[in-house]
Amino acid sequence: MTAATFARAPSIGRAFTAQVQRDLTIAFRSRSELINPLMFYVMGISMFPLGVGPTAERLAEIAPGVLWVLALLSTLLSLDSLFRRDFDDGTLEQLVLNVDPLFVGVLAKVFAHWLVIGLPLTLLSPLAALMLFLPGAAVPTLVLTLLLGTPILSLLGAVGAALTVGLKRGGLLLTLIILPLYVPVLILGAGAVTAVIDGVDPAAQLAWMAAILALMLTLTPFAAALALRVGLE
Amino acid sequence: MSFTSWHEFLYMGGHYPFVWSAYAIGVFGVVVTLLRPLRARRRFFAEQGQRLRRQSSLESDGGAERIDAPRPS
Amino acid sequence: MGRLKTLWHRLGSPRWFYEISGPWAAGSLIVGLIGIAVGLVWGLAIAPPDYLQGNSFRIMYLHVPAAILSESCYILMGVAGAVLLIWRMKLADMVVAAAAPIGVVFCIVALLTGAIWGRPTWGTWWVWDARTTSMLVLLFLYFGVMALRQAVPREESAGRAAAILAVVGMVDIPIIKYSVDWWLTLHQTSTFKLTSAPSMPAEMYLPLLVSVLGFYTFFFGVLLFGVGNEVLMRERRTQWVTDLVRSRQS
Numbered sequence: 001m002t003a004a005t006f007a008r009a010p011s012i013g014r015a016f017t018a019q020v021q022r023d024l025t026i027a028f029r030s031r032s033e034l035i036n037p038l039m040f041y042v043m044g045i046s047m048f049p050l051g052v053g054p055t056a057e058r059l060a061e062i063a064p065g066v067l068w069v070l071a072l073l074s075t076l077l078s079l080d081s082l083f084r085r086d087f088d089d090g091t092l093e094q095l096v097l098n099v100d101p102l103f104v105g106v107l108a109k110v111f112a113h114w115l116v117i118g119l120p121l122t123l124l125s126p127l128a129a130l131m132l133f134l135p136g137a138a139v140p141t142l143v144l145t146l147l148l149g150t151p152i153l154s155l156l157g158a159v160g161a162a163l164t165v166g167l168k169r170g171g172l173l174l175t176l177i178i179l180p181l182y183v184p185v186l187i188l189g190a191g192a193v194t195a196v197i198d199g200v201d202p203a204a205q206l207a208w209m210a211a212i213l214a215l216m217l218t219l220t221p222f223a224a225a226l227a228l229r230v231g232l233e
Numbered sequence: 234m235s236f237t238s239w240h241e242f243l244y245m246g247g248h249y250p251f252v253w254s255a256y257a258i259g260v261f262g263v264v265v266t267l268l269r270p271l272r273a274r275r276r277f278f279a280e281q282g283q284r285l286r287r288q289s290s291l292e293s294d295g296g297a298e299r300i301d302a303p304r305p306s
Numbered sequence: 307m308g309r310l311k312t313l314w315h316r317l318g319s320p321r322w323f324y325e326i327s328g329p330w331a332a333g334s335l336i337v338g339l340i341g342i343a344v345g346l347v348w349g350l351a352i353a354p355p356d357y358l359q360g361n362s363f364r365i366m367y368l369h370v371p372a373a374i375l376s377e378s379c380y381i382l383m384g385v386a387g388a389v390l391l392i393w394r395m396k397l398a399d400m401v402v403a404a405a406a407p408i409g410v411v412f413c414i415v416a417l418l419t420g421a422i423w424g425r426p427t428w429g430t431w432w433v434w435d436a437r438t439t440s441m442l443v444l445l446f447l448y449f450g451v452m453a454l455r456q457a458v459p460r461e462e463s464a465g466r467a468a469a470i471l472a473v474v475g476m477v478d479i480p481i482i483k484y485s486v487d488w489w490l491t492l493h494q495t496s497t498f499k500l501t502s503a504p505s506m507p508a509e510m511y512l513p514l515l516v517s518v519l520g521f522y523t524f525f526f527g528v529l530l531f532g533v534g535n536e537v538l539m540r541e542r543r544t545q546w547v548t549d550l551v552r553s554r555q556s
Contacts, residue, residue, distance in 0.1 A: 159474055163467050167457050176453055177471060180446035181478050184485035191489060204488075212481065223474055226391065230466045231458075235354050242351060248362040248426050255422040256350070259368035262415035263342065263524070266408055267335070270532045277538055281551040 012104055019099070019108035020115075026085070027116045037078040037117050038124055044070045045128045056133040063132035064142070064193035068186055070128070071121055071146060072153060076175050078117045079157040082109060083165045083228070092165070096228055103221035106228065110158045110221070118150030138196045145189040145202075148209040152185050155220040162227035184212065317397050320537040321546055327530045334527030341520020345371075348513035356510070365423040367514055371521035372416035373441060377479075379409030379525065380444060383451065384476025387469030397533070399465035400540070402472060403455070404532030408525060410448045417441055436487045443482055447475040461540075 027034060048066050052058055086092040099105035125146050129139050160178040164170035192205035236242040245252045316322050349367030356363040383405045390398035420438055421431050432438070451468050458464035506514075541547050 156474075159470070163454060163471060164457070170457070173453055173457055176446070177450040180443045180450060180482070181474065183443050184478070184481045187485040187489045208485070219477070220474075223470055227467065227470050230463050230470065233460065233463045235352055245361040245364075246355060248360055251362050251422050251426050252350075252364055255365040255368060255419045256346070258418050258422075259346075259372065259415055262372070262411050263339075266411050266528055267339075267524075269407065270404075270528060270535055273535050274531070274538070277535065277542075278551055278554050281542055281547070282555045285548060285551055286555075 012101065015099055016104050016108045019095075019105055020112045023109055023112035024115065027112065033081070034116060037074045038120055040077060041070055041074040041121055041124060042128060042131075044073065045131055048132065060133040060135065060197075063129065063134040064138070064190045064197070066132060067125060067128055067134065067142060067193070068145075068149075068190040071125070071150065072182055072186060074121060075117060075150060075153040075157060076178060078113075079154075079161045079174060079178070080171050082113050082158060082161045084161075084170075087165050092228070093232055096232055102225035102228065106158065106162070106224045107217075107221045110154050110224075113158075114151050114154040118146075118154050122146040122150055134193075135197055138193050141196045141202055141206075142193050144206065145192045145209065148206065148213055149185050149189045152209070152213050152216050153182065155216040156181050156185075158224045159220050159227060162224040162231060165228065165231045185209070188212075318395055320397055320400065320541060321544075323397055324534050324537045327534055331527050331530035331534065334523050334530065336527075338520050338522070338524025338527050341516055341523055342371075343520075345513050345515075345517025345520050349517060353510050353513050354507075359427055362423060362426040363510075365419050367517045369416055369419040369423055370514060371518045372412045372419065373437070374518060375521050375525055376409050376413035376416055376441070376444060376448075378522075379405050379412065380447065380472075380479065381476055382529075383409065383472045387472035387476075390465060390469045391473065396540075397537075399462075399469065400533045400536035401529070402451075402465065402468055403536050404529055406448060406452050406455070408528055408532065410445070410452065412525075413441065413445045413448060417445065434490075436483075436490050439486045439490075440479075440483050443486070444479070447479075451475065 045066065048062070049059060052062070083092055086095065095105050095109075096102060122143055125142055126139050129142055134142065157174075157178055160174045160181075163177065164174045167173060188205045188209050192202035192209070195202040195205060243249060243253075346367055349364055353364070355361050383402050386398045386401040386405070389395055390402065417438070420441070424433055424438075425431050451471050454471055455464050455468040458467050538547060538550075
């Protein structure tokens with residue numbers, strides 16, 4: 001083993017943490033932008049009692065689906081910020097040129113994005129669940145499905161964001177592209193919560209979500225990296 | 234033959250609106266799928282033929298600028 | 307093996323493909339259309355009516371081929387996309403471009419005929435069963451690929467972006483189908499099997515087979531023709547195409 005090998009191995013990890021730190025610092029600079037997706041989540045959830053009626057039974061019945069769909073939509077809305085700011089100021093090109101396995105840089109950006117959007121969403125979900133009268137026994141499962149699911153949403157979303165990064169009105173196209181891909185996660189996530197309410201063990205759904213997460217963790221960074229290169233051509 | 238008369242065939246045991254509208258859609262789909270590329274190719278040759286004719290006519294007068302004559306669009 | 311490799315290398319030349327594919331396209335189109343006509347007439351007029359569904363089951367001879375083809379077409383797009391990304395074969399991009407509109411039409415036909423079939427069978431125009439739901443998601447996937455292709459300004463980048471999306475979609479399709487299937491057993495709606503293939507008597511099954519084969523052949527022919535169009539379009543400034551155009555005039 002040469003010195004070069006030793007010099008290379010730790011620098012990937014260092015590149016990862018450096019990228020995460022940078023993205024987090026930038027994200028925390030504009031506090032209002034951080035809150036927006038979370039506010040959207042809460043506001044969107046509140047629309048349902050207003051639209052459907054405040055009766056606890058009806059709301060509790062649709063709660064798993066609504067909580068999941070809104071988490072999905074909130075993530076979708078926030079995806080634009082994943083690459084666009086860096087694209088606009090030229091930093092994205094630097095990332096593509098400098099970070100040697102690009103998928104590491106991409107993974108770092110997605111991780112930072114999840115820390116700032118997906119994780120707070122997951123932590124906020126018990127409050128949202130309260131607004132829709134989700135039975136208390138189902139709340140831990142809800143949080144667990146979101147904990148497994150929001151990273152999948154961020155990872156898949158990253159591919160879509162990378163594909164649409166330079167395009168005008170890319171936001172709407174992004175949603176069109178990503179929504180079909182989100183269908184399995186939605187079905188499994190909401191299904192797990194419904195299962196708990198029905199008294200059924202959600203182990204199958206959770207296992208599937210974990211498997212999908214593992215699959216997406218390995219595949220999507222490459223797809224997103226390739227898409228970024230294509231987008232910056 | 235599953236039907237004993239034309240009338241019976243068209244009537245489809247009462248299901249005629251469903252069967253015939255579905256078949257209309259299906260046949261329409263096949264026809265559209267068939268005609269799109271055929272028409273596109275015909276259009277291609279027509280347009281390219283026009284373009285080449287225009288090019289050769291522009292070249293044949295030695296490339297001289299014709300300010301007075303209307304430009305072909 | 308050597309012949310396969312030669313074929314593979316030849317596919318790198320769009321011009322070679324154009325010159326070879328002509329007769330194959332024409333032949334497949336004719337054979338396919340005959341197959342479709344035979345299958346449909348057989349299914350409409352000769353096959354016996356179904357014990358439960360009466361005559362409306364005859365829609366199956368359209369619905370099933372359309373559904374099968376729209377799925378196969380997407381997988382073909384995904385494979386072609388992968389070929390484009392890995393080997394940068396220009397022809398693969400043209401296959402993606404030519405296949406997408408065909409697949410969309412079949413997908414829409416499948417959805418509409420499925421809905422029309424559902425009305426007399428289940429009493430509703432739409433039902434969220436495993437097949438209709440995954441077919442609807444497939445339609446969304448198609449739109450995504452086509453929309454992305456149109457939105458990217460540079461032609462080569464558009465092809466590669468669409469290819470990435472097609473591959474991701476293709477990988478996701480089994481996951482989608484599984485989760486939708488599972489979602490329905492959870493909700494325990496009665497899933498009527500529209501095609502209970504093993505228990506179908508031969509008089510019903512054979513015209514379906516003919517119809518499906520006819521549609522596949524037809525699809526192959528239309529695809530070859532469409533790819534030929536793409537070749538012409540992209541190589542319109544080359545000598546061989548201009549010669550071809552000139553020879554077609556007058």
